[in-house]
Structure formats: structure tokens, C-alpha cells
Amino acid sequence: MANAENPELLRGARPKVEGSDLPGKDPAGLLGGMSELLRTSLYAFHVAHGGRMVDFAGWHMPVQYKSILEEHKAVRTAAGLFDVSHMGEVEVTGPGALAFLNSLVTNDVSKLYPGRVLYSPMCRPDGGVVDDLLIYDRGEDGYFLCINASNVAVDLQWMQEQAKGRDVTITARSEDYALVALQGPRAQEILQGMTGAKLGVLTYYHFQEGTVAGVQCIISRTGYTGEDGFELYHAAADAPELAEVLMAQGAAYGLQLAGLGARDSLRLEAGYPLHGHEIDATISPIAAGLGWTVKLKKEGGFTGAETLAEEKVSEARKVVVFFRTGDRRIVRAGSEVLNAQGDVVGRVLSGTLSPMLGEAIGSALVPWTESTGALHVDIRGTSFALHLVKPPFVELKKSS
Amino acid sequence: MSNIPADRHYAKSHEWVKDAGDGVVEVGISDYAQDSLGDITYVQLSNVGDTLESGEVFGVVESVKAASDLYAPVGGEVIEVNEALDGAPETVNQDPYGDGWIMKVRMSAGGEVAGLMDAGAYGAETA
Known part of the structure; x- marks a missing residue:
């Protein structure tokens, strides 16, 4: 028991x-x-x-x-x-x-x-x-x-x-x-x-x-x-x-x-x-x-x-999205995510440099209603658009 | 143990300065610094022509682990930056005292290399 x-x-x-x-x-x-x-x-x-x-x-x-x-x-x-x-x-x-x-x-x-x-x-x-x-x-x-x-x-x-x-x-x-x-x-x-x-x-x-x-x-x-x-x-x-x-x-x-x-x-x-x-x-x-x-x-x-x-x-739910930025600068966990109007709508959950892609990738939590709009982050004064992708970021060969 | 060549001076913030003659110095980060940072993924450089005060933030070096500010070990004008680091930032890991140099600075009058540590003092600092 x-x-x-x-x-x-x-x-x-x-x-x-x-x-x-x-x-x-x-x-x-x-x-x-x-x-x-x-x-x-x-x-x-x-x-x-x-x-x-x-x-x-x-x-x-x-x-x-x-x-x-x-x-x-x-x-x-x-x-x-x-x-x-x-x-x-x-x-x-x-x-x-x-x-x-x-x-x-x-x-x-x-x-x-x-x-x-x-x-x-x-x-x-x-x-x-x-x-x-x-x-x-x-x-x-x-x-x-x-x-x-x-x-x-x-x-x-x-x-x-x-x-x-x-x-x-x-x-x-x-x-x-x-x-x-x-x-x-x-x-x-x-x-x-x-x-x-x-x-x-x-x-x-x-x-x-x-x-x-x-x-x-x-x-x-x-x-x-x-x-x-x-x-x-x-x-x-x-x-x-x-x-x-x-x-x-x-x-x-x-x-x-x-x-x-x-x-x-x-x-x-x-x-x-x-x-x-x-x-x-x-x-x-x-x-x-x-x-x-x-x-x-x-x-x-x-x-x-x-x-x-x-x-x-x-419709009020939040969603986790995955992104790549096209740049090598890592988007760190905790960074603010902004929409096209510049409002803070979410935060980065994980971020790293993809060794296979040579660019920053990560995940963020945003309202579902914002998840199809233009999102960006600011890194030391430079704005980077988040290109949303459905993971995996690379082709996986795992056994099935 | 990290490698600390005796032909240059070191700042507490782990940048090195090497005399290149004619009042020009080469600047980079130490072996200890690159090893502590781990895999370097990005180096944000100053612009050629920028004037730096000693101790001023002149760039950022990012690793998988963290982003760290770089502090100008001497004051002066940036006359060259290592643009090769843009595509190959890992060079700083591989050769911090050679191909991994970051910038060249023409020191202002009365440059302050004297305020930096020699290899022995820096070795004691990072021991």
C-alpha cells in the first residue's frame, strides 16, 4: 500500500x-x-x-x-x-x-x-x-x-x-x-x-x-x-x-x-x-x-x-512556439518577446545556437492570438524577427 | 593550466594587450577567458574609427553559456577589427593569442598599459 x-x-x-x-x-x-x-x-x-x-x-x-x-x-x-x-x-x-x-x-x-x-x-x-x-x-x-x-x-x-x-x-x-x-x-x-x-x-x-x-x-x-x-x-x-x-x-x-x-x-x-x-x-x-x-x-x-x-x-490560451532568427546571436531564456506594435507579449523559454544550422534557435511562450503575427526580440539594442518553425529544426533519423 | 604568454599585458577583466609598435596595440581575450566561456558563438566588435575610453565596453563575446562584455584595456581609436571572427568566432577558442585577436587600437597620448598586469601577475590572478 x-x-x-x-x-x-x-x-x-x-x-x-x-x-x-x-x-x-x-x-x-x-x-x-x-x-x-x-x-x-x-x-x-x-x-x-x-x-x-x-x-x-x-x-x-x-x-x-x-x-x-x-x-x-x-x-x-x-x-x-x-x-x-x-x-x-x-x-x-x-x-x-x-x-x-x-x-x-x-x-x-x-x-x-x-x-x-x-x-x-x-x-x-x-x-x-x-x-x-x-x-x-x-x-x-x-x-x-x-x-x-x-x-x-x-x-x-x-x-x-x-x-x-x-x-x-x-x-x-x-x-x-x-x-x-x-x-x-x-x-x-x-x-x-x-x-x-x-x-x-x-x-x-x-x-x-x-x-x-x-x-x-x-x-x-x-x-x-x-x-x-x-x-x-x-x-x-x-x-x-x-x-x-x-x-x-x-x-x-x-x-x-x-x-x-x-x-x-x-x-x-x-x-x-x-x-x-x-x-x-x-x-x-x-x-x-x-x-x-x-x-x-x-x-x-x-x-x-x-x-x-x-x-x-x-481563445485565451498561451502556446509554446519554436523559432529561428537567421543570426548567430543567442536569444537567451527569459528574453522578452514583442509583437509588431512593440508590446511585450511573451518570453523566451529556451535559446541556443543550433550547431547544425549555425543560427540561433529557441522556444517562446506567447498568447495563442499572437502566435501567427510578427514577433521579435531585442538583443543589446538590435531587433531580430522570430521566424516560427515547426520542430524539429533538423532532419531526425531516429528509429521508428 | 592556461597559457599566458609573457609578450603582452593583461586586464583584470581578462583582455590582453600586445604592443604592435607605433603606439598601436592588439587586443584579445586570454586563454583563461576563452576556456571559462566555453564554445564561443559570436563576437560583437567595435567599429573602426570608434574612440574608446579605458574600461569602456567595446564589444561582447557570446558563448553557448553566456554573453560577456568586453572592456577596453586601453583608451584610443579603433583602427582595425578582426572581421574573420564574424564567420568563425570559434577562432577565439582555438587561438586566443594569435588568429583570435579582436581589434587594434591606436592608444591615446599617455596610454595606460602601465595599469595592466604582466604575465606573472595575471597568472597569480587566475591561479
């Missing part, structure tokens, strides 16, 4: 370091306070490979190794290996697991079958997004969820509250799992040399359990780059060895280590939302263009359904 009082359930959300209730803060400055941050089991691996470690959601993570732009291009043209072990894992088991999950998230969990993965937002009654997650159907072993690192504590608390009175068990498993993402057009060739799993028949958003170089893994054909690729969940203790073997195996294919900087520019080029940017407590999946994940007619309803149904047909 769900039990919000059980401290065991929040295990994955706790900072490992005592004496700091704010693990993400770094009061001693750029170098002084870093030791208070959490470390993945690949921390020493990153340092040994020249990773530039930064504070990300309270974790020591490599933002880059040599160059964000080069790592980005390596993923688009060959392959990249990312450590995303900071992400959270949660198990949901028990007879009521399916009904619970289907009431919790906006997408239809009843469509899952063992070996299938589903992407879904998880909303509040007001339609705001608590988090977005992946749900794995492990058959008799129940459901396995992958959630954002910065939301682990909030998500667990939210799930516990929503689970009251339901016959489910929610178990935090973040500390047990390491997660690496092998992404890029050469990913399958690299991985196939290390596993007996038949990757050729493992299609997009499906997974198998098997071994990679002798390490037991959930081999998931998913990713956050828009390229073909795999995410490998495995025991944290196995992570350093697996990462070294993957890099050795991948060297001949052009595999490079890639940090969170490239991960962000790759996901934005692909048009994928990032919680805290394109979706958050105030930006619903409807606004974010994720209507395809909101199954208003599914059986039993779900938290947020009524508000999202109203929002869908409201």
Missing part, C-alpha cells in the same frame, strides 16, 4: 551529504562548494576524461568534455555517450498500478504492453506539469518510471498523495540505478557488438532486459537527442566499467563523450520539451504542443483532465 510516512520511499530524493538542506546551492563559489553536490557513480570517470563539472539540479555533472558544439555534432553524425544517472527511477507495483498510473498521467498507460515505453506529462488539477516521465511496462514486475533529477522529491510526494487509498506500492530506486544514453546514427552498431539482444528488432520506444558487456541492463530504444539510440539502466556499481567498455568499443565508430550542454542543444534542435522551460507548473502540455500525449477520452479520467479540456478550446 502507498504510505507517505515511509522514509524508505523518499530514499532516492535525499541528498547524500549531511549539513546542507539545499544541495544545489554553492555558497563557497564556483570551486569551493562543489563537494556538497551529489555525485553519480561515474563522477571519477568524468573527471578522468576531462569533464567540466557543474552544479545541475544539485548534482555534479559534466556540462562538456572538450566542446559542446563538437559533442553535439558527434551525436548527429556518429555517436555520443551521456551520463544521465542523476535522473530518478521509481517502481510502481501492485494490483492497482495500472489504474493508478492512468489516473496520474495524461497519456494512456493502458496502451502499454510488456516491453513498451510511454512518454507522458504528469499534471496537477490546474493543468500545470508536475513532471514529464517515461513509463516502462515490465509485465509481472510492474511499472518502472524515469523522472527528472530536479523533480525527484516533488514527484515522489505527489505520487504518494495521489496513491492514497489505492492498492499500489511506490518505491524510489534512484540510488540503485545508473543510466547512460548512447545516442547517434552509429549507436546500434556500437551496442550490437557488446550484447546478444537483437537490436535490429528492438524498435523505437521499446525495451529489452539483457546484458551489455556482461552487465545486466534495461536496454531501452529511447533518447532525448532526436537521433537513434539507447538508454541503458544498470546497477550503479557497474557503471564505471560499462562506460569504459562502451567508449573502447565505440572509438572506431567516432563515439565521443557528451555532456549536458550538448544534451540541451540536441533536445532543443529536436523540439523536445524540458521541464522547467517548455513545460512547468504554469505551462500545460496543451500549451506546449504536447496535445498528442493528453488522452482526454481515456477510461477513468486523470488529474488535470477537466482544465486541459477547457484550455484546448480556449
Whole structure:
């Protein structure tokens, strides 16, 4: 049964370091306070490979190794290996697991079958997004969820509250799992040399359990780059060895280590939302263009359904738009978006230089009524028109 | 460790100044600065003919991470800017003391290179 009082359930959300209730803060400055941050089991691996470690959601993570732009291009043209072990894992088991999950998230969990993965937002009654997650159907072993690192504590608390009175068990498993993402057009060739799993028949958003170089893994054909690729969940203790073997195996294919900087520019080029940017407590999946994940007619309803149904047909709604500018100057998150009359009508949610296009790209939140008009931003006194585009910004070759 | 050539002077704000003779100096940013900024995506230059006060903002260098103002390490007139950076701003990452130079300035009378740090002092500053 769900039990919000059980401290065991929040295990994955706790900072490992005592004496700091704010693990993400770094009061001693750029170098002084870093030791208070959490470390993945690949921390020493990153340092040994020249990773530039930064504070990300309270974790020591490599933002880059040599160059964000080069790592980005390596993923688009060959392959990249990312450590995303900071992400959270949660198990949901028990007879009521399916009904619970289907009431919790906006997408239809009843469509899952063992070996299938589903992407879904998880909303509040007001339609705001608590988090977005992946749900794995492990058959008799129940459901396995992958959630954002910065939301682990909030998500667990939210799930516990929503689970009251339901016959489910929610178990935090973040500390047990390491997660690496092998992404890029050469990913399958690299991985196939290390596993007996038949990757050729493992299609997009499906997974198998098997071994990679002798390490037991959930081999998931998913990713956050828009390229073909795999995410490998495995025991944290196995992570350093697996990462070294993957890099050795991948060297001949052009595999490079890639940090969170490239991960962000790759996901934005692909048009994928990032919680805290394109979706958050105030930006619903409807606004974010994720209507395809909101199954208003599914059986039993779900938290947020009524508000999202109203929002869908409201002329007062806001929408997330994606843009390119034709110039190299990056339009930073938080910048004001202006209409033709010069009125501030919205704000930029994400912005970067597309390494593949060589121009600034980004996303912005604007009223639906302004979303077909001329929009612009000001960068240090120069005005730039936002050319609205339907992402992805580049042709994607992900497996289907 | 970052590279700090001894043939030039450095400002606290990480620009370097190299004497090019005849009262002209070349200006760029240090290896430490380019490394801290990460991948440089855009360099906004002054216009040739602009007159700069020492300490005045003369341009912006943008990386994936952030946009940073550039401060004139000396006062004077801009006589040349490195237009090659327009199409290839990554040159500043690759060769901050050579092809990644930013501008040339004819110093005003009584130029203030004396107020800048030598390589040893700058090395201590950025250690």
C-alpha cells in the first residue's frame, strides 16, 4: 500500500551529504562548494576524461568534455555517450498500478504492453506539469518510471498523495540505478557488438532486459537527442566499467563523450520539451504542443483532465512556439518577446545556437492570438524577427 | 593550466594587450577567458574609427553559456577589427593569442598599459 510516512520511499530524493538542506546551492563559489553536490557513480570517470563539472539540479555533472558544439555534432553524425544517472527511477507495483498510473498521467498507460515505453506529462488539477516521465511496462514486475533529477522529491510526494487509498506500492530506486544514453546514427552498431539482444528488432520506444558487456541492463530504444539510440539502466556499481567498455568499443565508430550542454542543444534542435522551460507548473502540455500525449477520452479520467479540456478550446490560451532568427546571436531564456506594435507579449523559454544550422534557435511562450503575427526580440539594442518553425529544426533519423 | 604568454599585458577583466609598435596595440581575450566561456558563438566588435575610453565596453563575446562584455584595456581609436571572427568566432577558442585577436587600437597620448598586469601577475590572478 502507498504510505507517505515511509522514509524508505523518499530514499532516492535525499541528498547524500549531511549539513546542507539545499544541495544545489554553492555558497563557497564556483570551486569551493562543489563537494556538497551529489555525485553519480561515474563522477571519477568524468573527471578522468576531462569533464567540466557543474552544479545541475544539485548534482555534479559534466556540462562538456572538450566542446559542446563538437559533442553535439558527434551525436548527429556518429555517436555520443551521456551520463544521465542523476535522473530518478521509481517502481510502481501492485494490483492497482495500472489504474493508478492512468489516473496520474495524461497519456494512456493502458496502451502499454510488456516491453513498451510511454512518454507522458504528469499534471496537477490546474493543468500545470508536475513532471514529464517515461513509463516502462515490465509485465509481472510492474511499472518502472524515469523522472527528472530536479523533480525527484516533488514527484515522489505527489505520487504518494495521489496513491492514497489505492492498492499500489511506490518505491524510489534512484540510488540503485545508473543510466547512460548512447545516442547517434552509429549507436546500434556500437551496442550490437557488446550484447546478444537483437537490436535490429528492438524498435523505437521499446525495451529489452539483457546484458551489455556482461552487465545486466534495461536496454531501452529511447533518447532525448532526436537521433537513434539507447538508454541503458544498470546497477550503479557497474557503471564505471560499462562506460569504459562502451567508449573502447565505440572509438572506431567516432563515439565521443557528451555532456549536458550538448544534451540541451540536441533536445532543443529536436523540439523536445524540458521541464522547467517548455513545460512547468504554469505551462500545460496543451500549451506546449504536447496535445498528442493528453488522452482526454481515456477510461477513468486523470488529474488535470477537466482544465486541459477547457484550455484546448480556449481563445485565451498561451502556446509554446519554436523559432529561428537567421543570426548567430543567442536569444537567451527569459528574453522578452514583442509583437509588431512593440508590446511585450511573451518570453523566451529556451535559446541556443543550433550547431547544425549555425543560427540561433529557441522556444517562446506567447498568447495563442499572437502566435501567427510578427514577433521579435531585442538583443543589446538590435531587433531580430522570430521566424516560427515547426520542430524539429533538423532532419531526425531516429528509429521508428 | 592556461597559457599566458609573457609578450603582452593583461586586464583584470581578462583582455590582453600586445604592443604592435607605433603606439598601436592588439587586443584579445586570454586563454583563461576563452576556456571559462566555453564554445564561443559570436563576437560583437567595435567599429573602426570608434574612440574608446579605458574600461569602456567595446564589444561582447557570446558563448553557448553566456554573453560577456568586453572592456577596453586601453583608451584610443579603433583602427582595425578582426572581421574573420564574424564567420568563425570559434577562432577565439582555438587561438586566443594569435588568429583570435579582436581589434587594434591606436592608444591615446599617455596610454595606460602601465595599469595592466604582466604575465606573472595575471597568472597569480587566475591561479
